[in-house]
Amino acid sequence: MSSDLQEAPTGTVDDVAVAPPLAQRAKSMAYAAIPYVIAVLAAFVVVGVLIAVLGHDPAKAFRAVLTNSFRNETGMVQTVHKWAPLTLLSLAFAIPLGAGRFNIGGEGQMILGSVGAAAVGITMSDLPMVVLLPLVIVVGTLAGAVWAGISAWLMESFHVNEILSTVLLNFVSFEVLDYVASVVWSDPGAGGAVTLPIGDGAVLPGIGRPPMHTGVLLVLLVSVVAAVMAKRSVAGFELRAVGLNERASQLHGIRTGRVAVTSMIVAGGLAGLAGAIEVSGVHQRTLEGIQSNFLLLGIIIGLIARGSLTAVPFVAFGIAVLEVGAGSMQRVSGAPVEIVLILEGLILLFLLMSDVATERLQRARAGRSARRASATATPGAPA
Amino acid sequence: MSGIRKTFGPVVALDGVDFTVANREIHGLLGGNGAGKTTLMNVLYGLYAPDAGTVEVDGSPVTITSPKDAITAGIGMVHQNFLQVDVFTVTENIVLGTDSTKLVAPDGSTQTPAQRIAELSSRFGLTVDPGARVADLPVGVRQRVEILKALYRGAKVLVLDEPTTNLTPQEVDDLFSSMRAIVDDGMSVVLITHKIRETMEVCDRMTVMRDGRWIATVDKADTTADDLAATMIGEIAGGDAEAAALAQTAQVSLGEEELGEASLDTSSEAEPEGAAADTVTPTPARVTVRGLTVAGKGGKPLVDDVTLSLRPGEILGIAGVAGNGQGELAEALTGTRSATGSLSVDGAELVGRPTAAWLGSGVVYVPEDRQRDGILPGAGITENLVLGSHRTRAKAGMINWRAARTEAVAAIKEFSVKTPSAATPCGQLSGGNIQRVILARAFAHNPKLLLLHNPTRGLDLRSTQFVYDRVRRAASQGCVVIVISEDLDEVLALSDRVTVAYSGRLVGEFARGEANPYDLGRLMTGVGA
Known part of the structure; x- marks a missing residue:
């Protein structure tokens, strides 16, 4: 049968666009932005009411939260120092999420990273920086990767739910940190679960005044690599494919188990790197509570970014601004710092709600045509 | 029933249908x-x-x-x-x-x-x-x-x-x-x-519908199968030649074609070659399957000792009632499910090797459940076309998406996929267009063994014809094709050789024209195996 025969019936598509035209793309991007704008505004409105009810001035509070990072260098350095672990913890959540796996163990992996980094930094404190600093960073990263690897192995070999195993290993990691900081390398003068300081060669050098530690640059590099890998690499494609349809991926030669395990281990490595950077760049030791609330914020960031590795660093920066502004807000307006966490939580909550709302709208529109398709395959009548 | 109209959103499913x-x-x-x-x-x-x-x-x-x-x-x-x-x-x-x-x-x-x-x-x-x-x-x-x-x-x-x-x-x-x-x-x-x-066999009267409209109601005595086929297809923009071709497909796909009369241009070209070779020097088999077995849970294998030898350009049809191990057989034959035994393509043994190696050797699977097994519904057509060849096309672990998009646009044209753009998520396409995307991807692999499972289920006439056309063209280029289908008419129309899947085994074997639907029916129910 001639080839013109097949083309004619379906209506030849002579001008199939490679991608939708620019105007259409801009339009769809604008549409995509609407839920974000609404979510952020709604969160601010609700929190503003809350601040007013508590008897403080919402305008003053918001001004303090939003401007603190940009008023002087100290605010900016504080912000990027927060941004670094937030970005890494968020990537540690978002990367396995791409393959449909939930890593809720970022803080445990970060703690193990900090313990690994501190262990090297303390025990080999005499080594020169060229050797010691990379060693601290690498060992911290590997420790996080191994910690996540336990969950990945349980998931792959015994079908243990990775949400459970990662969360439970967080609790184990608290005890490991406590043991290391109060027994093994405890600093007797500190009066708490704090280790001895790491050697000078293990400290990340700072730039500028007040000094910003160079771990920030490392994280910047990591986030660029992560974004490029996700978009262009085979690994990124396989990750996405597994997340979109695990069965189809497997039938087309992707080793889905291996992809999922790798994503967990990479995530653990990134969280471990965050631990190492906190040790080497910020605290010069590890201590109880080093994980802060980075896990929770990382999950919020990852979800607001909807798993897009490109969006993660930007969302993380916004959250870092809010986090750093929290203290200033309390000083200026008297509104408690916890207000900021409420704000962050509400942004996500409203975003998810607007997702459902937009989905319903879309379904109302598209569903009608879809129903026609299903009309030919209606399941049996009620008995 | 008179003047029945039913719309689903903008789609008019029924447009003033009268039916008595x-x-x-x-x-x-x-x-x-x-x-x-x-x-x-x-x-x-x-x-x-x-x-x-x-x-x-x-x-x-x-x-x-x-x-x-x-x-x-x-x-x-x-x-x-x-x-x-x-x-x-x-x-x-x-x-x-x-x-x-x-x-x-x-x-x-x-x-x-x-x-x-x-x-x-x-x-x-x-x-x-x-x-x-x-x-x-x-x-x-x-x-x-x-x-x-x-x-x-x-x-x-x-x-x-x-x-x-x-x-x-x-x-x-x-x-x-x-x-x-x-x-x-x-x-x-x-x-x-x-x-x-079926209507000619049992009905007193028949009503033909097309695109949600009543077309005709006729008494059996006043019509012929050819008339009905023409009525079902309707007027075709492409003229007489196309109408005739579609009508022919309609006869096959709609179950009218008599056995052995299937006039398949491309495969009949391939046949004399095969027949001649049989008498002189046997054509070396392209695909050899020996004792392929998939173990089941209760000790009874899901796929039981399947042995086949297939020449280049041969189309093997596997008929059978659903649930006789066809899905498992399809997966075992394409390396997507672990099995024991042996399967070789052009002499290279594949059993035990990872799925990617099977794909690399030209074993391509067009699965029955297109949405579940065939596509990434949330990803664009470009990404779906890349799936499976993403490793071989990558340089230094990076995929050239620009080149992939250009290829996708070409494939969309060649396979007449109806879509607003190459970036449109595959899950938004109709079943026929999804199948076209899957076929475009399958043929981009240059298959040596192409396995299709219920390839036309749920497809409209044009897409069905398209699938048959492509299958025959692949066979004419030396590809071994296995069609597993629960539609007996489809199997009989396409295949050079027909066998039946029953309870995980392949029973009986008929050359084109030797198969009688009742013999096959007995095998399908396990009688006379």
Whole structure:
């Protein structure tokens, strides 16, 4: 049968666009932005009411939260120092999420990273920086990767739910940190679960005044690599494919188990790197509570970014601004710092709600045509 | 039914359809996929509320807003998927939801439900064991249970939606004689089907629908299969040559084509070559399968000792009733499920190697469940076309997406995929277009062994023709093609050789033209294997 025969019936598509035209793309991007704008505004409105009810001035509070990072260098350095672990913890959540796996163990992996980094930094404190600093960073990263690897192995070999195993290993990691900081390398003068300081060669050098530690640059590099890998690499494609349809991926030669395990281990490595950077760049030791609330914020960031590795660093920066502004807000307006966490939580909550709302709208529109398709395959009548 | 209109959003599913079933007739409701046959009957059965139009039963208008109303009005329907309680017995399933205390037999005496079922069953030749658990029954018997259910509820008009799917030819014969008995008893039957042969065999009158519209209602005596095929296809923009070609496909895909008469241009070109080679020097087999076995849970293998030898350009058809291990066999033959035994393509052994290696050797699988197994619904066409070849096309671990998009645009044109753009998520395409994307990807692999499982299920006529066309073209280029299908007509039309999957084994083997549907039917039910 001639080839013109097949083309004619379906209506030849002579001008199939490679991608939708620019105007259409801009339009769809604008549409995509609407839920974000609404979510952020709604969160601010609700929190503003809350601040007013508590008897403080919402305008003053918001001004303090939003401007603190940009008023002087100290605010900016504080912000990027927060941004670094937030970005890494968020990537540690978002990367396995791409393959449909939930890593809720970022803080445990970060703690193990900090313990690994501190262990090297303390025990080999005499080594020169060229050797010691990379060693601290690498060992911290590997420790996080191994910690996540336990969950990945349980998931792959015994079908243990990775949400459970990662969360439970967080609790184990608290005890490991406590043991290391109060027994093994405890600093007797500190009066708490704090280790001895790491050697000078293990400290990340700072730039500028007040000094910003160079771990920030490392994280910047990591986030660029992560974004490029996700978009262009085979690994990124396989990750996405597994997340979109695990069965189809497997039938087309992707080793889905291996992809999922790798994503967990990479995530653990990134969280471990965050631990190492906190040790080497910020605290010069590890201590109880080093994980802060980075896990929770990382999950919020990852979800607001909807798993897009490109969006993660930007969302993380916004959250870092809010986090750093929290203290200033309390000083200026008297509104408690916890207000900021409420704000962050509400942004996500409203975003998810607007997702459902937009989905319903879309379904109302598209569903009608879809129903026609299903009309030919209606399941049996009620008995 | 008159002037029935039903829209789903912007889509007009039914456009002013008139439909009349006379007393004591079997009325065929004929049309391709998406013609609106089932939708029309779902309106009659109260599953959809029509936007406009009226329904009359025995001359008086009725309002049907639910299946309950329909049953009260004497309308019964048997859907393609049965809604039965698996653990209940046949009797329990039939009686379920009815008032079983006061039943009046035709002679005026009272009846127990069991007596009524026994009576209906013998009157219409619908043999069932009333005490059997439904879960243990084959599809054909479960269908009888469903028909009995409708009759038990006093149906005067019985609607059967594609009832012959998954029945063997013998079971189809039984069904048709039951239908005749039902009609002789004063009731009416509507047979929804896309197979012209079935309507010609059993129907008194037939109505043809296309694109949601009534096209024609004709008496069997006044029409021929060719006329019906032409009516179903309608006018074609491409002129006579195209209409003729489509009509030919219609005959094949709609079940009209006689055995052995399948005139397949491309494969018949390949055949003399093969035949000649057989007599002189045997053509080396391209694909050799030996003892391929997939272990099952209970010790009974899912795929049992399958051995095949396939020449280049050969199309092997595997018929069979669903659930006889076809899915597992398809996966085992394409390296997507672990199996023991041996399978080699051009001498290279593949069993035990990862799926990617099979793909790399040219083993390509077009799965039955397109949405679940074939595509990444949330990803664009470009990404879906790259799936599977993403590793081989990558340089230094990076995929050149610009090149991939250009190729995707070319593939969209070549395979006539209807889509707004190459970035459109595959899940938003229609079934026919998804299959075109899957085929485009399959052929980009330069397959040496192409396995298709139910490749035209749910597709409209044009897409069906497209699939057949591509399959034959692949075979003419030396690709070994295996078609696993539950549509016996499809298997017979496409294949150079036919075998039957029964209970995980391949039983019987027929060359083109030697296969008789009844012989195949016996094998499909495990008789005479």
